[in-house]
Amino acid sequence: MQHFRSPPQSNGTARNDCHYVVSQFLGGGFGGKAYVWPHTLLTILAAKALKRPVRFQLTRAQMYSMVGHQAASVQTIALGATTEGRLNGIRHDSISPTAVSDNYIEYAALCARSLWSATGGIATNHKIVHVNRNTPTALRAPHEALGHFALESAMDELAYATGVDPVQLRLLNDTENDPDTGRPFSSRAMRKCLIEGAARFGWEKRTQEPGSMRRGRYLLGQGMASAIYTHWRWPGRARVTLNRDGSALVELGTHEIGTGTYT
Known part of the structure; x- marks a missing residue:
């Protein structure tokens, strides 16, 4: 919730005066969309000053300097x-x-x-x-x-x-x-x-x-590598409600980050 609090706090807007738009299929749970960056706050201030919706679009070059990146090691x-x-x-x-x-x-x-x-x-x-x-x-x-x-x-x-x-x-x-x-x-x-x-x-x-290994004048290389990805699991629950009209309501808690969980 810290990311939701940052924009209102930075421009003096009470949290109750903010309207949050929920997009179920935004995707991209990693990277630039997961944090609040300087241009996010500038966009809010511009919208307040103009009293109009403002869209801020980064160029491809700016994506390498104005938002997060993977650290070298x-x-x-x-x-x-x-x-x-x-x-x-x-x-x-x-x-x-x-x-x-x-x-x-x-x-x-x-x-x-x-x-x-x-x-x-x-x-x-x-x-x-x-x-x-x-x-x-x-x-x-x-x-x-x-x-x-x-x-x-x-x-x-x-x-x-x-x-x-x-x-x-x-x-x-x-x-x-x-x-x-x-x-x-x-x-x-x-x-x-x-x-x-x-x-x-x-x-x-x-x-x-x-x-x-060669094929004609070309050298051939054949190699392999392995990988593992650690995954943490938490308890989960689902609820199915059968309605009188024959329909069913399925409820569960999950997060769609673009991997197709909902569909």
């Missing part, structure tokens, strides 16, 4: 493994910038806590550096996308160093329990996905040595 990864490729330790550190007025953290190392198992433990660390620029925000894909790229690149380097096939390396370190909590995953089809994907893409025809 400098990541350091260390993997410990046996000669057979079994992980015995993962360390994933990330440093990212944020605004001087904010403490937003890009949790790039979060994926390392649940993607693969490591017998000796998993350590992650996040640090932020306050800089004079706009505050980062949660953009698709928040946190995990940056971290997976770094972690899975390191896994490929480990596969090459140990001589273990990249798919086999992932299968060796797959787990049915969350390494962070020890509890079973509610759903995890990683092993099935790796095996079926390798079969469909003809992975057995791939050679391990980089630059060894």
